[in-house]
Amino acid sequence: MIVKIVENYLELSRLAASMVTKEINNCKSLVLGLATGSTPEGMYAELVKQFKAGNLDFKNVITFNLDEYVSLKPEHPQSYYYYMKRHLFDHVNISQENINIPTGCSNDLYKECYEYEMKISKAGGIGLQILGIGANGHIGFNEPAEALSVNTHLVKLADKTIEANSRFFKSPDQVPREAVTMGMGTIMHAEKIVLLASGTGKSEAIKQTLSGRLTTAVPASLLQLHRNVTVIVDREAAALII
Ligand code: F6R
Numbered sequence: 001m002i003v004k005i006v007e008n009y010l011e012l013s014r015l016a017a018s019m020v021t022k023e024i025n026n027c028k029s030l031v032l033g034l035a036t037g038s039t040p041e042g043m044y045a046e047l048v049k050q051f052k053a054g055n056l057d058f059k060n061v062i063t064f065n066l067d068e069y070v071s072l073k074p075e076h077p078q079s080y081y082y083y084m085k086r087h088l089f090d091h092v093n094i095s096q097e098n099i100n101i102p103t104g105c106s107n108d109l110y111k112e113c114y115e116y117e118m119k120i121s122k123a124g125g126i127g128l129q130i131l132g133i134g135a136n137g138h139i140g141f142n143e144p145a146e147a148l149s150v151n152t153h154l155v156k157l158a159d160k161t162i163e164a165n166s167r168f169f170k171s172p173d174q175v176p177r178e179a180v181t182m183g184m185g186t187i188m189h190a191e192k193i194v195l196l197a198s199g200t201g202k203s204e205a206i207k208q209t210l211s212g213r214l215t216t217a218v219p220a221s222l223l224q225l226h227r228n229v230t231v232i233v234d235r236e237a238a239a240l241i242i
């Protein structure tokens with residue numbers, strides 16, 4: 001794992017965006033795995049800036065998002081579909097048919113999970129996967145558990161995740177209790193992974209992720225088995241590793 005410690009959130013966002021830009025510009029076509037949440041917002045803003053400056057072309061980019069809440073329709077302001085439109089897709093030249101986000105509203109979520117996994121496979125797998133990390137060490141919505149799932153699956157959100165994500169909703173009861181998420185295998189099969197973490201709230205999770213020990217109690221710790229992971233952390237998130 002390569003660990004890059006940067007001064008602050010702005011630097012983290014710029015560095016992450018420059019890595020994505022480089023990958024898009026160096027590949028004929030790229031399958032890009034995307035995350036939502038607060039952490040990558042700055043990276044998306046920077047990517048939009050690069051696109052507007054003419055440095056970036058999304059024509060040959062296919063995206064797959066990590067996860068989506070169960071029960072939120074795409075037009076719900078807290079759905080990850082809505083988030084992606086607001087932060088990236090509405091501002092760049094990506095074509096609609098190249099955008100993939102799991103549906104949390106299907107009548108058959110098991111089928112949805114299977115089909116999502118197949119679609120990633122047919123696209124040739126993820127080339128570059130962007131990840132955030134939960135304070136509890138989750139990646140995607142692979143929550144700490146005795147056993148983790150390999151493929152895209154339906155998951156019950158951890159109480160800590162519901163509590164953390166309640167900041168985006170009017171009240172904690174409005175946070176969906178379940179989500180569809182790529183599995184640990186889906187993520188681990190990505191050719192390259194960039195994990196972003198900002199703020200003191202993530203420092204313990206980052207320490208555990210880089211600890212040299214693997215445990216399903218910290219799903220991100222499994223990334224230590226991957227050959228091409230770059231962890232970009234700001235000083236606050238790096239507080240317990242420096
Ligand atoms: C979101 C996702 C989650 C978030 C994590 C951190 O698509 O997969 O793993 O990356 O919950 O969220 P923030 O960035 O809001 O702290």
